[in-house]
Amino acid sequence: MKLELLRHEVHGADTGGLVVDLDQAGDRFTWSVANAGDHPAAVDQVALVFAVPDVRFPLRLFRNGYQSWSVTDSAAFGLDRDPSIVDTLPFLRDMHHADREPAAAGDLRSEQVTVLRDHGGKQALVGFIGGRHHDGTIRLRSAPSGVEVRAEATLGGAVLDPGARRTLHPVVVRAGDDPSALLAQWAADVGRAEQARVTAPYQVGWCSWYHYFDGVTEADITANLAQAGDWPFDVFQLDDGFQPAIGDWLATNDKFPSGVDGVASAIAAAGFVPGLWMAPFIVAPDSEVALAHPEWLAREADDATQPMIGMFNDIWGGFMYGLDVTRPEVLDHLAEIAADLVDAGYHYLKLDFTFSAKQRGRYADATLTPAERVRGAYEAVRRGAGDDTFILGCGAPLGSLVGLVDGMRIGPDVGPHWATDPLTAPLPGYRETQPSTRGAWRSTLARAFLHRQLWLNDPDCLMLRTTETHLTPEQARAWALAVGMSGGMALVSDDLSLLGADERALLDEVLTLGRDVDAEAAAGRPPRVPDLVDAAIPSTIEAAGHLLVGDPEAGTATFT
Numbered sequence: 001m002k003l004e005l006l007r008h009e010v011h012g013a014d015t016g017g018l019v020v021d022l023d024q025a026g027d028r029f030t031w032s033v034a035n036a037g038d039h040p041a042a043v044d045q046v047a048l049v050f051a052v053p054d055v056r057f058p059l060r061l062f063r064n065g066y067q068s069w070s071v072t073d074s075a076a077f078g079l080d081r082d083p084s085i086v087d088t089l090p091f092l093r094d095m096h097h098a099d100r101e102p103a104a105a106g107d108l109r110s111e112q113v114t115v116l117r118d119h120g121g122k123q124a125l126v127g128f129i130g131g132r133h134h135d136g137t138i139r140l141r142s143a144p145s146g147v148e149v150r151a152e153a154t155l156g157g158a159v160l161d162p163g164a165r166r167t168l169h170p171v172v173v174r175a176g177d178d179p180s181a182l183l184a185q186w187a188a189d190v191g192r193a194e195q196a197r198v199t200a201p202y203q204v205g206w207c208s209w210y211h212y213f214d215g216v217t218e219a220d221i222t223a224n225l226a227q228a229g230d231w232p233f234d235v236f237q238l239d240d241g242f243q244p245a246i247g248d249w250l251a252t253n254d255k256f257p258s259g260v261d262g263v264a265s266a267i268a269a270a271g272f273v274p275g276l277w278m279a280p281f282i283v284a285p286d287s288e289v290a291l292a293h294p295e296w297l298a299r300e301a302d303d304a305t306q307p308m309i310g311m312f313n314d315i316w317g318g319f320m321y322g323l324d325v326t327r328p329e330v331l332d333h334l335a336e337i338a339a340d341l342v343d344a345g346y347h348y349l350k351l352d353f354t355f356s357a358k359q360r361g362r363y364a365d366a367t368l369t370p371a372e373r374v375r376g377a378y379e380a381v382r383r384g385a386g387d388d389t390f391i392l393g394c395g396a397p398l399g400s401l402v403g404l405v406d407g408m409r410i411g412p413d414v415g416p417h418w419a420t421d422p423l424t425a426p427l428p429g430y431r432e433t434q435p436s437t438r439g440a441w442r443s444t445l446a447r448a449f450l451h452r453q454l455w456l457n458d459p460d461c462l463m464l465r466t467t468e469t470h471l472t473p474e475q476a477r478a479w480a481l482a483v484g485m486s487g488g489m490a491l492v493s494d495d496l497s498l499l500g501a502d503e504r505a506l507l508d509e510v511l512t513l514g515r516d517v518d519a520e521a522a523a524g525r526p527p528r529v530p531d532l533v534d535a536a537i538p539s540t541i542e543a544a545g546h547l548l549v550g551d552p553e554a555g556t557a558t559f560t
């Protein structure tokens with residue numbers, strides 16, 4: 001498939017003085033935007049617009065989601081719809097797309113990269129090489145002259161002062177005939193450009209979330225540690241539920257009498273790397289940090305008197321505020337928390353709900369893009385945690401964090417059920433971002449090409465138990481094999497006392513497979529997903545001489 005550059009566009013406020021410089025060399029467009037005017041401009045978007053001549057319908061595209069939990073699938077142009085067009089909360093749009101505005105009717109979009117494929121089988125990859133300075137959205141739109149493909153550098157209203165210039169991430173346009181090969185090449189290019197952290201060893205561990213959820217107690221940790229001696233874990237990670245309030249990460253609630261230090265010591269004494277969850281960029285209204293430093297909160301874009309909502313979560317008591325991560329004192333605070341937790345013994349940190357730093361709001365430094373806010377906040381944690389701590393991104397915008405995180409959650413939460421639980425919140429347009437093992441399967445296959453190119457993929461935890469779950473043993477096995485076939489991180493998240501010889505044998509099978517696939521991916525051969533652009537939920541993954549073919553609706557699979 002051939003794309004022809006038609007024009008470029010600039011969108012925002014006071015953009016009259018903006019000048020775009022554009023060069024093409026081979027398959028690569030390099031560009032920058034400068035403010036030649038005499039007043040500041042707020043830049044929403046700079047876009048390259050291409051025509052797709054002679055397209056044969058149906059035209060399908062791979063849709064990469066914006067952050068860890070955002071749906072990643074493929075869709076048919078003219079038939080499928082962007083999730084943002086339904087009547088839903090603007091907050092959800094902001095959480096799951098670089099650009100929070102609803103898409104125009106009929107538009108389809110993918111973040112950072114896409115592969116297009118027309119009925120004749122012709123394919124093209126369009127992608128941004130890099131993401132640290134701004135998000136990138138690829139959008140398909142119907143125009144009077146035919147189909148247009150837009151490569152949008154999303155700057156989120158960042159202010160460009162007179163005389164200032166921003167270099168934009170290069171855009172590549174490549175024809176091909178194998179989506180997995182095109183995407184693997186793109187991921188390798190981005191990994192090189194952004195100096196991806198890809199040298200951490202294969203990760204095997206235990207995580208408290210998917211059995212105990214927020215009810216976890218210190219006694220649960222002690223009981224599982226007592227059983228864990230026979231298990232091949234490297235890391236043992238305590239998830240959400242220890243903290244007295246979101247934002248107060250160095251203290252514990254009544255369920256953890258030994259404090260964060262005591263828990264780390266107990267984990268280390270059992271021979272594992274202590275791991276800890278936190279949501280460092282949001283704070284509860286009644287947290288100590290929010291009460292002590294109200295000036296650290298970002299403000300609502302439309303109402304500077306109101307702190308910016310960073311997340312809503314019933315289990316934490318409702319609305320959480322977002323920190324203003326453009327303030328140096330906030331960044332120092334983040335670095336100090338990370339340093340203190342590493343001192344306590346935690347050499348594995350899971351940073352969750354971190355999309356909050358991209359959300360629309362008023363921030364002290366208006367010249368930063370959403371991507372730069374997110375990246376700056378992670379940089380602060382990395383500065384405090386040091387180079388040797390494994391940092392796992394979660395609920396994280398994928399594009400802006402290459403080179404900072406060691407691992408990245410690349411899908412929605414699994415759960416002890418295959419399809420989305422009917423009892424979860426409906427979230428119009430965004431239901432499939434809610435926990436389901438099927439949703440995790442979808443993203444694990446669809447984003448397998450990122451593994452060991454941008455970071456270690458975290459497909460989310462295995463679900464091994466066959467009691468206290470709605471998953472059938474066949475579904476638990478299908479999911480476990482998908483984790484293995486992805487080569488990604490393998491964490492158990494069951495009460496270990498529920499697991500017997502069969503579950504242990506399945507884990508051992510997954511780890512043998514996972515290590516082989518991981519080694520292949522590290523050598524530049526990530527898994528292939530042949531129906532990536534054919535099916536909304538991919539069924540098939542090939543890696544390290546194995547083949548897994550699933551029925552994503554039933555949750556069954558055959559493995560050879």
Ligand code: 9PG
Nearest residue numbers: 069209239240277313352394395413433
């Ligand atoms: C702890 C959990 C676990 C889990 C994370 C994250 O409302 N939501 O959209 C929503 C999405 C994901 C989520 C919770 C809420 O789970 O992915 O592994 O750490 O937080 O609270």
